[in-house]
Amino acid sequence: MTLILGVASGCTTAATLAPVGGASAPVSEKSASIVVDGSTGVVLYQSSADLPRIPASLTKMMTLYLTFEALESGRITKSTPIPVSAHAASQAPSKLGVRPGQTIDVDTAIKAIVVKSANDVAAALAEYLGGTEEQFAAQMTAKARRLGMRGTTFHNASGLPDPQQITTARDMAMLGLALRRHYPQHYYYFGTQDFAFNGRLIRGHNRVLSQVNGADGIKTGYVRASGFNIVTSVSDNGRQLVAVVMGGNTAKTRDAQVVSLVNTYLPQVASR
DSSP, X not given: OOOBTTTTTTOSSOOOBOOOOOOOOOOOSSOEXXXXXXXXXXXXXXXXXXXXXXXXXXXXXHHHHHHHHHHHHTSOOTTOEEEOOHHHHTOOSSOOOOOTTOEEEHHHHHHIIIIIOOHHHHHHHHHHHHSSHHHHHHHHHHHHHXXXXXXXXXXXXXXXXXXXXXXXXXXXXHHHHHHHHHOTTTGGGGGOOEEEETTEEEEOOOGGGGTSTTEEEEEEEEXXXXXXXXXXXXXXXXXXXXXXXXXXXXXXXHHXXXXXXXXXXXXXXXXX
């Protein structure tokens, strides 16, 4: 087994989670999966983990990584108002429904991205932090390279369909580990299951949070070309694990697969 260097140690310029031999499983042209010990980076299981896949809304994990980075550098605070442009407001669903000229504070924006997977809010944050969404996407790709994510290219902040936006299951596991390791003070957001906005209670759809003891995030995603994706993090009695499933035929089967992987491999993780 191989360690994910840097992310496990806390370095901000992580080396890659090197490919290793692993269990094989029937795969479709969309499917891929990997399970990683969250403390050591040891790969416990993988299938098609390095083949190009479409991230869909898993993209927003990197949008939030750069948002957390901006919070820590002092560029923004949780109360900073983020203006909504016509471009941001025009994004396809899933969306919060903010209108051009409105603002949304950073704290609410993060919750909208985690819970609602709001494409309009992701675009607004991208424009605020990057100048344009295109420039922000370039920053996302550059950060991916610094984290060791060699198979990932971003072209937007939301994960809406773009033929050039690709990733791998291994890279998504690497990003999931980096989010917890580098921004533990903000990681609690990924366990958010609902939030209030304009008098409405917005509920999430990450069912795995209630199906697995210790599940604390991270993100689901779907577009037709990707199938159903999920990155799940578990912290249970001193054991940490990240599991990625991509290309599920339905949300239900995707969830069942990731729950099965967690239940199978969490007992192999040593308590810290």
